[in-house]
Amino acid sequence: MAVPSIPSPTALRREGDGLRIDWSDGVSTFVSWQTLRNNCPCATCNEERAKPPNPFQVLSAAEVAAGAPAPLAMRPVGHYAYQIAWNDRHDSGIYPIETLRKLGES
Numbered sequence: 001m002a003v004p005s006i007p008s009p010t011a012l013r014r015e016g017d018g019l020r021i022d023w024s025d026g027v028s029t030f031v032s033w034q035t036l037r038n039n040c041p042c043a044t045c046n047e048e049r050a051k052p053p054n055p056f057q058v059l060s061a062a063e064v065a066a067g068a069p070a071p072l073a074m075r076p077v078g079h080y081a082y083q084i085a086w087n088d089r090h091d092s093g094i095y096p097i098e099t100l101r102k103l104g105e106s
């Protein structure tokens with residue numbers, strides 16, 4: 001018997017305004033670019049999310065400039081994560097496989 005392990009992506013593709021991932025355990029998940037961008041795991045975004053929200057700011061300057069979040073590039077980092085470069089020029093987010101799976105299921 002194989003030891004249960006974290007499922008790995010067998011296929012990733014753009015679908016509408018998000019990312020469709022097929023997993024090695026047969027599950028297929030979909031996560032929107034907006035959700036991915038909002039959950040950017042980099043230190044800068046974690047700090048931003050920890051701050052109290054500014055009630056007068058609806059969109060950040062970068063969001064206004066870029067419009068809806070969209071990826072410019074997505075590349076694998078080793079076997080465990082993907083780095084996404086966004087159209088707001090933010091590219092330090094490295095998304096672990098587990099995060100992609102969790103966001104797709106939530």
Ligand SMILES: [Zn+2]
Pocket residue numbers: 040041042043044045046090092093
């Ligand atoms: Zn970030």
